[in-house]
Amino acid sequence: MRYRGKRVLVTGGLGFIGSNLSIRLVEEGAEVTIIDSSVAGCGANLFNIAPIRGEVRIVDADLAEPEAFRNDIADCDIIFNLAGEISHIHSMQFPERDLQINTVAQLRFLMECARTAPGVRVVYASTRQIYGIPDYLPIDERHPIQPVDFNGVHKYAASMYHQMLSRTGQIDGVVLRLTNVYGPRMALDVPCQGFLSTFLRRLLMSQPLQVYGDGRQLRDPVYIDDAVEAFLLAGSARNLEHRTYNVGGPQALSLNDIAEIATLAAGAPGVEYLPFPEEIRQIDIGSYTTDSNLILDDLGWRPTVRFEPGVARALAYYRENLARYLDPNHPQPSCRMPEHSGAAWRLLYAAV
Template sequence: MTLDLTTAFAGKKALITGGLGFIGANLAIRLVELGAKVMVVDSLIPLYGGNLFNVEPIRRQIRVNISDVRDEYSMAYLVQGQDYLFNLAGQTSHLDSMVDPYTDLEINCRAQLSILEACRKQNPTLKLVFASTRQIYGKPEYLPVDERHLCRPVDVNGINKLAGEWYHLVYNNVYGIRAVVLRLTNTYGPRMRIKDARQTFLGIWIRRLIECQPFEVFGDGSQLRDFNYVDDVVDALLLAAADERANGGIFNLGAPDWLSLRDLAQLLVELNGGGSYRIVPFPEDRKPIDIGDYYADYRLIQQVLGWEPKVPLREGLARTLVYYQEHWQHYV
């Protein structure tokens, strides 16, 4: 059975790395509703997802600490006294990880290790949830992709995220620092970065749509993808944190209404009441790191934690468009 989240989080202290970013800020808002004492940590690196406006609804109810997860000393201080650590900070751009592999390594790999070392030394009883990515599977051999699929990353980002998740699992297994890994698929919704495609291609699609510009679909548009509305991802993060049965586990997220990118583009245009897109060949730098078709088998998290996505794609996209039309000036 699924846990009662209010009981789990009321009065509890939660630290969110990347807490001013897309998923982190939505999680912070939900944790405040559940009565948790929330501290968000974010580096506000301009090319990443952090945005102070993201926590506008809760700005007086949380603590905001600007620092970088690569800063071992600030992290060693901040983890102290926390009950939960939602470890969401990361470099997310696949392309950037190829152009500047060291920065990706420092953030997605080395900083994860230093966060875990900080927990081991300062607070070994806290519970960690790590946001990993379906990118680590690489080009799927079969669909839907379950957690037993081989991990064969196609870019540096996928490799470093793979290392990051295993640091968490090894610290769980060797030191008993409770940790769970969620492998997220495409997440979308309010508070995502829409300036460019660094966080998700849906960001730039929505930006262009609202700007009445055609957006670009790479390849032939036939690639299959699954999408989670951010509130569903927040649910999964909370369940993984609250439920002891998750400890040491790896769980895919996913959705039943996967579709082709072309169908997604048409759906967006329809929901927006207008707009256009162009099917263009893959840019040279993106083609070798594309993963082809992907959608997840997420039955494991259904079975173990009772999670399933609740917001259908059509509804989630509609809510997302409304959010950006309303708060446009804070995101572009």
């Protein structure tokens, strides 16, 4: 029981990964404090932590004003840092909002950590998005950083803060670069959270999934429980060999396969194959697969849940709690196109 009696802070603990992580931490005997200000569009959902209500402390505070929860920082043993804007599309529409949430707030929070809890372990949730269009596959941690959207730029800046403050001993940071994570407690009603959210929403609404072209681009979705285990390992490892780890899924699947498997699991009508609009085809990022050997070698982590049982478990969870995740009055959230840039928006659409 690595976390028994540990005081743990989870920023963004009402969100998808943060809530699943908090639930596991409570199960492992940790004292969990969640910092979450439920920023619109960032996926916070109080229902996510229903299984542990009353067993966790929830602080409704903005990460950009860490003075408000300084005592919580001072008291904690480990920080899991998952707060952030996750929508690539939002970031293109409102880049300064994204900069504020993902970079400015992280700077203030980490400076407070360095002052108040010097040397504290901080595990940060980064994303494969920072790699942009792959130069090669599978992508390891040395792949060039070439994000295709503001979200990627700002999340990478925050990860550089973690690395830089760790190099000088002010915090003890670890950065996990996550591929597409899916499973229970993922937001389904926030527009443009990636294709897995869209797929799940359509299946739950008995709509056919839609795939452009031949759908042969690869993705390697990772099930939430596997992602949570990566966080737990990174948070408790004594001596880290590295400070940046890729976290990928167990299978390289085509969008095609993903759609077919999910459709079968849902008992939904068949997949619709639509012609690939030329302008999207030209800027498609192609395939993405992860080389997770570094975290396997250093921390012994490997993904264990294949997509078939994973998507079935996710669907079962949502069916049981549908009203908590889909608002029947707004069944199909739409993405508004940024005014000044059609090209950028289309690139994003292809990239997520």
